Amino acid sequence: MSTATLTAIRPCSRWDPRMWETGNEGNADAIEMCDWCPFKDNCRTENPYPRGVIVAGVAHDDYGNLVTGKARKPEPEPVSARPVSLAEPYRDEILRRHRDGQTWGQIAVVIGLPLSTVRSYGRRLLAQAVAA
Ligand code: SF4
Structure with missing residues (x-):
């Protein structure tokens, strides 16, 4: 390469x-x-x-x-009532990759969306699954 x-x-x-x-x-x-x-x-x-x-x-x-410490920000709480995410078309792939143990960052790179988008969407999906 x-x-x-x-x-x-x-x-x-x-x-x-x-x-x-x-x-x-x-x-x-x-x-x-x-x-x-x-x-x-x-x-x-x-x-x-x-x-x-x-x-x-x-x-x-x-x-x-x-x-040390200053560069990291607190993780946002999952919000269930957000508008449809750019990650929505990748719902199944995100869930499958997460189940396979990939991090949100790895998934974001694979599908080509910002990490924050994939992470917030993925966490919302997981929160909805727990609540269901
Ligand atoms: S993303 Fe990789 S290459 Fe870039 S600063 Fe971090 S460790 Fe270094």
């Missing part, structure tokens, strides 16, 4: 790169995607002095210091 292809399939190349800027509201999603990124180990060595960004799931401030 070419270097260009490998770069293109990195989550931080496929999604909005601002999510990897420390302090961005997408930091929690970025960290979750880094957690299962197959390039995580290489990423650490490729970026020895990160500043103001998340690298390999670790947030750094503008001086390169580690940021």
